Amino acid sequence: MSWSFGVLGPLEVRWEDQSLLIAAPQQRRLLTTLLLSACQEVSVETLLAVLWEDEPPASGRKVIQVYVSQLRRLLAVGDGVALAGSRQGYRLDIPPESLDLHAFRDLVRRATATADPVTADLSAAGALLREALDLWRGDPVPDLRHTGRGGRLGAALEEERLSAVEYRVDADLRAGRHRDLVPELTALVADEPLRERLRGQLMLALHHSGRQAEALAVFGEGQRLLSEELGLDPGQELRALHAAVLAGDVPCAPEAAPEERFAPRELPVNPAVFVNRDRERGMLLDLLARAEREPVVGAVHGPGGRGKSALVLRVAHLAAGLFPDGQLYVDLQGSTPGREPLDATHVLQRFLRALGAPPPAVPSQPAEAAALYRSLLADRRVLVVLDNAVDASQVIPLLPAGPGTAVLVTSRRMLATVDGLHLGLDPLAENEAVALLDAVTGLVTDETSRRAAAEVARNCGYLPLALRIAAARLRSRPDWTLASLAHRLDDERHRLDELRFDDLAVRSSVRLSYDELLRDGSARGREAAHAFRLLGLLALPTLRLPVAAALLGLGRIEAERAIDPLVDVGLVEVETSGQYRMHDLLRLFAIEEAEREEPAGERSAAITRALRHYCRTLDAVQTTLRPLDVVHSSAAGPPEPHGGIDECLAWMADETPNLLVAAAHGAARPETALPALEIARMLQEHLWKQDQHAEIEETGRIAVIASAHGLDPGTEHLALVVRAVADRGAGRYGQARERFHRALALCEADGDEVGRARVLVSLGGLLTNYMGLAVEAVPHLEEALEILRGHGAPGTAVGTLHVLARAHHLAGRAGTALSLANHALSLALANDAPHSIAICLADLGLLYGDLGDFERALAHLDECMARAREVGNREDEWTTLLSRSEVHLRRDDVDAALADARRSLTMTSQLGSAYGRAAGHRQVARALLAAGCEAEAEVHRTASRTLFDGADVRLPVFFESFLGYLDPVLVD
Numbered sequence: 001m002s003w004s005f006g007v008l009g010p011l012e013v014r015w016e017d018q019s020l021l022i023a024a025p026q027q028r029r030l031l032t033t034l035l036l037s038a039c040q041e042v043s044v045e046t047l048l049a050v051l052w053e054d055e056p057p058a059s060g061r062k063v064i065q066v067y068v069s070q071l072r073r074l075l076a077v078g079d080g081v082a083l084a085g086s087r088q089g090y091r092l093d094i095p096p097e098s099l100d101l102h103a104f105r106d107l108v109r110r111a112t113a114t115a116d117p118v119t120a121d122l123s124a125a126g127a128l129l130r131e132a133l134d135l136w137r138g139d140p141v142p143d144l145r146h147t148g149r150g151g152r153l154g155a156a157l158e159e160e161r162l163s164a165v166e167y168r169v170d171a172d173l174r175a176g177r178h179r180d181l182v183p184e185l186t187a188l189v190a191d192e193p194l195r196e197r198l199r200g201q202l203m204l205a206l207h208h209s210g211r212q213a214e215a216l217a218v219f220g221e222g223q224r225l226l227s228e229e230l231g232l233d234p235g236q237e238l239r240a241l242h243a244a245v246l247a248g249d250v251p252c253a254p255e256a257a258p259e260e261r262f263a264p265r266e267l268p269v270n271p272a273v274f275v276n277r278d279r280e281r282g283m284l285l286d287l288l289a290r291a292e293r294e295p296v297v298g299a300v301h302g303p304g305g306r307g308k309s310a311l312v313l314r315v316a317h318l319a320a321g322l323f324p325d326g327q328l329y330v331d332l333q334g335s336t337p338g339r340e341p342l343d344a345t346h347v348l349q350r351f352l353r354a355l356g357a358p359p360p361a362v363p364s365q366p367a368e369a370a371a372l373y374r375s376l377l378a379d380r381r382v383l384v385v386l387d388n389a390v391d392a393s394q395v396i397p398l399l400p401a402g403p404g405t406a407v408l409v410t411s412r413r414m415l416a417t418v419d420g421l422h423l424g425l426d427p428l429a430e431n432e433a434v435a436l437l438d439a440v441t442g443l444v445t446d447e448t449s450r451r452a453a454a455e456v457a458r459n460c461g462y463l464p465l466a467l468r469i470a471a472a473r474l475r476s477r478p479d480w481t482l483a484s485l486a487h488r489l490d491d492e493r494h495r496l497d498e499l500r501f502d503d504l505a506v507r508s509s510v511r512l513s514y515d516e517l518l519r520d521g522s523a524r525g526r527e528a529a530h531a532f533r534l535l536g537l538l539a540l541p542t543l544r545l546p547v548a549a550a551l552l553g554l555g556r557i558e559a560e561r562a563i564d565p566l567v568d569v570g571l572v573e574v575e576t577s578g579q580y581r582m583h584d585l586l587r588l589f590a591i592e593e594a595e596r597e598e599p600a601g602e603r604s605a606a607i608t609r610a611l612r613h614y615c616r617t618l619d620a621v622q623t624t625l626r627p628l629d630v631v632h633s634s635a636a637g638p639p640e641p642h643g644g645i646d647e648c649l650a651w652m653a654d655e656t657p658n659l660l661v662a663a664a665h666g667a668a669r670p671e672t673a674l675p676a677l678e679i680a681r682m683l684q685e686h687l688w689k690q691d692q693h694a695e696i697e698e699t700g701r702i703a704v705i706a707s708a709h710g711l712d713p714g715t716e717h718l719a720l721v722v723r724a725v726a727d728r729g730a731g732r733y734g735q736a737r738e739r740f741h742r743a744l745a746l747c748e749a750d751g752d753e754v755g756r757a758r759v760l761v762s763l764g765g766l767l768t769n770y771m772g773l774a775v776e777a778v779p780h781l782e783e784a785l786e787i788l789r790g791h792g793a794p795g796t797a798v799g800t801l802h803v804l805a806r807a808h809h810l811a812g813r814a815g816t817a818l819s820l821a822n823h824a825l826s827l828a829l830a831n832d833a834p835h836s837i838a839i840c841l842a843d844l845g846l847l848y849g850d851l852g853d854f855e856r857a858l859a860h861l862d863e864c865m866a867r868a869r870e871v872g873n874r875e876d877e878w879t880t881l882l883s884r885s886e887v888h889l890r891r892d893d894v895d896a897a898l899a900d901a902r903r904s905l906t907m908t909s910q911l912g913s914a915y916g917r918a919a920g921h922r923q924v925a926r927a928l929l930a931a932g933c934e935a936e937a938e939v940h941r942t943a944s945r946t947l948f949d950g951a952d953v954r955l956p957v958f959f960e961s962f963l964g965y966l967d968p969v970l971v972d
Contacts, residue, residue: 003081003098007035008157009137015078022074026051028143029150030067034083034092036141036153038099040283043089050150064090100135101157105290107132108164126171129164136161160293162192169201178208189218193225196238203241207250215245263326264354267385270317271310273439276432280423281315284408287421288319291406292381297399297420299409303570303583304335304509305465306425308410309387316385316408323406325380328354334390335412335512341390344397348373351384351398366397374401381405392417412513413568427583433457433467440471443482452482459489460499461584465509472501496588510589513569528565533598534606535563535572536582536590538665540658545578547658550613551606604671611666611675614659618682621648625871626685626835628798628828645834649872652686659683660698667706677706677718684725689873691911693729700726717746717755721762731954733771740766754791757800760784765803772957774810781807798827798836805843806958809850818847838867838876845883846962854891858884878907878916879959885923886963889930898927915954918947919963 006012011028013020022028033050034042047064048056057063068083068090075081082093096102111128140157144150165188172181185202192198199222206215219234219242226232234242244250284298298315300308320327328351334341348369355376363369377400389395389411395418399407409415414422428436434453438444444453460466470489474480488498499506514532517525534551535543549559563580566572571590575581582590594603621642642648659679666676680699687695703722711719720743727736740763747756760780767777781804788797801824809817825840841864848857861884868876881904888897901923908916921944928937947953 003078003095005035005038005094005099006137007032008100008104008135008140008161009142011141011143012137013074018077020074020077022071024067024070025143026063027067027070030064031071031092032141032143033150033153034090035094035099036101038092038094038102039096040286041086041089041091047089050144050147050153052147104132104135104164105160107135108160108167111164111167123171123175126168126175129168129171132164133161133168162188162195162198163293166197166201169198173201173204176208178205181205182209182211193222194229196222196235200238200241203245204250207245212245212248216242219245263324264328265326266329266354267316267320267327268313268329271314273436274310274314275435275439276428277307277311277314277425280311280425281318283421283423284312284315285319288315288322288383288406288408291322291383292403294403295400295405295407297407297409297418298423299411299415299418299420300423300425301411301414301570302425303412303573303586304513305463305506305585306427307464308425310464311425312385312387312408312410316383319383319406323381323383325382326355327383327385329385329387331387332389332394334388334394335516336388341394344394345369347398352376355380355382370397373398377405378402379404383408386410389415391415412570427462428457428464428467430454430457430462433460433462436464436467437471437482440468441474441482443474449482452486455486456482456489459486459495463506463583463585465504466499466506466585469499469501469504469506472504473498476501492588496585496592499585506585507589510571510586513571514589514593516569517565517571524565527562529593530598531559531562532566532571532590533594534603535566535580536587537594537603537607538610538662539587540661541581542575542654542658543580543582544655544658545580546617547610547613548580550609553606553609604669607666607669608672608675611662611672611679614662615675615678615682617642617651618659618679621651622682622686624648625652626833628796628831628833628836645871656683656687656692656695660695660702663702664698664705667702670709673706673709673711674715674718676702677715677722680722681718681725684722688725688729689875691875691908691913691916693913696726696729700730713746713750714752714755717743717750717752717759720746721759724762724766728766728770729954733766736766737763737771753787757784757787757791760787761800761803764800764807768803768807768810769956769958770954772810772961774807777807778804778811798824798831798833798840801827802836802839802843805847809843809847810958810961814847814851818844818851821847834867834871835873838864838871838873841867842876842880842883845880845887849883849887849890850962852890854887857887861887874907874911875913875916878904878911878913878920881907882919882923882959883962885927889927892930894927894930898924898931901927914947914950915956918944918950918953919960921947923963 002016004012004014011022011032013022013031022031029051030047033047044061044064048060051064052060065085068085072083075083080095080098084091084093107128111125111132114124114128139145139154140161141150141154144153169181169185182202182205185198185205188198189195189202199218203215203218206212206218219238222238223234226234233239241250280300284300287296287298290296298312300312302308316327316329330342330347330350332342332347345366348366349363352369352373355373357372357376363372381404382400384398384400384405384407386395386398386407386409389409391411391413392415395409395411395415399418407420409418409420414424416422427433434444434450434457437453437456444450456470457467460470470485474482474485485498489495496505496507514529517529517532519525531548531552535548537551540547545556545560545563548563549556552559552562554562563572567574567580571582571586573581573583624642624645625648642651660683663676663679663683666672666679680702684696684699687693687699700723703719703726707716707719707723720739724736724739724743727733727739740759743759744756744763747753747759761784764777764781764784767773767780781800785797785800785804788800801820805817805820805824807817808814808820821840821843825837825844828836828840841860845857845861845864848854848860861880865877865880865884868874868880881900885897885900885904888894888900901920905917905920905924908920921940925937925940925944928934928940
């Protein structure tokens, strides 16, 4: 079984003996582009340019996603091919031998290596080159020729073909096949009249075929064309050949006598320990392998401490054999403490001396030095390593002009104006970081030490520099263990102090980038440094531009301008457009600088602005998602634009980790405890509907932190409610009940009637849904209903009516429950509240199911499912599937019951809901028993029992009663 891909001619895709048809032109162009960079990531920007040139449609990115999805389905016919996507682009992984372009290049490389430089024997090389050229089926990548970018890709491939043809012709000339070559060379020169090497080969073939006059005519025609079209004379090699034809002293083939040259070997020592970075190392090695055909530049960038120099030096040593004429190295001192970056002219002069230029002949003028440098490298194969560059202006004069020489560059900022392959280094993955610690220390010997190493790696932010410092400290202190170092690094206040050893320190590495902001003394630099100090205050996993603007007290455009220099020097990274990330160790440095440079009032004001912004935006988002059920914030001002339901759900999914971190940070400060608690309370309902119980528990911890400040009654009431909801989620029903009662007392003492009504609804929900005390819940809910009707629009009572309907349902008063549930649904519909509509439909579905009206039950549950999906309520989805399964069982539709039960189990297994999985297994077992599949049913029944016996299963009594499993004995 094998794949075959062809781009050296019309696109060809084959799996075994089957040719796969790709009819759509844009899909063919997309696949062709991915194949040209197979096993490498292709940026979305490149794909847009190839497909649409300078005018991609507004929907271009989404169209590419659709094409990629279609290609994945097409390529799914066989194994060994993967098309992966990321935020930056797409990568097509294929077997290396399956692409004709790879095979062509491999044969050409082998031919180059086979040629005997002493005897000039090219016979074996000629055979390999003929095999390589036989792979071509026509013009390469014809599907790409419609755009400038695609046309250039095709032209580059054609250049590779012609170079191979010229090399093969040299081999044939040396073998004496002059007469046979004349027709082929005549056609080639007609197609490529300005290509001097082909013209010279035709002159040789004609001369040795006894056609001297024609050889001279070929030269004359070339001389005329070069003059008329380019205003140039023929090159020295062609002129020398013309003179030799006139003199009758012509070699059989072009002569290439290698001269003895000094080959510098300047690479520093190969890093003793180097692990991982396999992808980046492979990409750079592949790049260097192309240097013989074209000038190549590999530029590695990233903040300090990420191992850029170690990677480039390891690659340089591995590839040194490809560059027999030498390896040049220089530390450009772009980020060296106490030193100024080297001047490019100084580096040029040094390189010229290393390449053998006599010191008196080394020019002092930059332009002359650069010209001589390019001349000396023109026919050599040299690797140049430019380490620690400060900017592109330092690098560009040091770049050779032609093939044969490769350049590797490292820098902190991306050198965007340098053409070449740009690689940004991320921190290591956890397993890679642990491997590095083990390679240096040898202390990772079992699972316990592996966990300790992982904790050290986490506290080092997975940065190679920090990890090497940690490893050095361990080697210098034999009495320390990985666990003891992890414990020392746990203290954020002293972590940067711990990550220092001899002349290595994370803090000094970060300070180099920070000081670069202030180097020129400009207002822009000072504003960027101020922004850096404030952006670290909240320790957010990611930072959206509106939140950053709130922290900085600026408009969004001004905030983005202030952040741009931080991105340039690597102190802040761009996660996606308008979203940033600050590494943990950089954040600790930012906090240190903020505490040193920013007044306490400014730091507090920045945090308050950010929390209030979050409150306003969360309020607006929740109002869109559940307009009748939101706990509004006290913060005034405009929210972040959030769009419709889909956009709000995406915002919640992205921002929940940030909201929890921000709320925890705010809860630790008395002046921001209220917005922190408001964030926690507004999050809780969303977290509940997403089955995110660990995050709900985190909201309870936030309330505990806030409560330590001695809050006013209104804020204390909110803290009690937040803790009660967290207790409910953890199954601590007695504690939740007690906190709700304390909150009621505070509301009553404070005269907060609406707050009291909301607590009564929460208490009623706890008693009804989780404790089975429906009779006790009813008066609380009726009192809440009366208060809400007297203080606002009728729609605000929907949630209360829904819980009250459930209480009457559980108490056996189905008629009253039905009336209340229908009233709640009519209000929800009148207020166009999809979340509330879904809940009311679920209540009616369960009621009709208990009343035996299965058709109505299923109709309501089907509509509930659609509404729940609309607002992204995963909990409502799987509980509705279980409910439908139960109704199907009651009406003896076993297949439908089993299908819904299995779907519910799949969903709850993905979400990790303990109760959902237990109930799902149980419902599947019941459906299987009804179908007569007893053995399979027993497997699910056993799984259900095991899960129900677990400590993390919280029984929702109301729902259990519908499924027929009401258990009146509930224990905290």
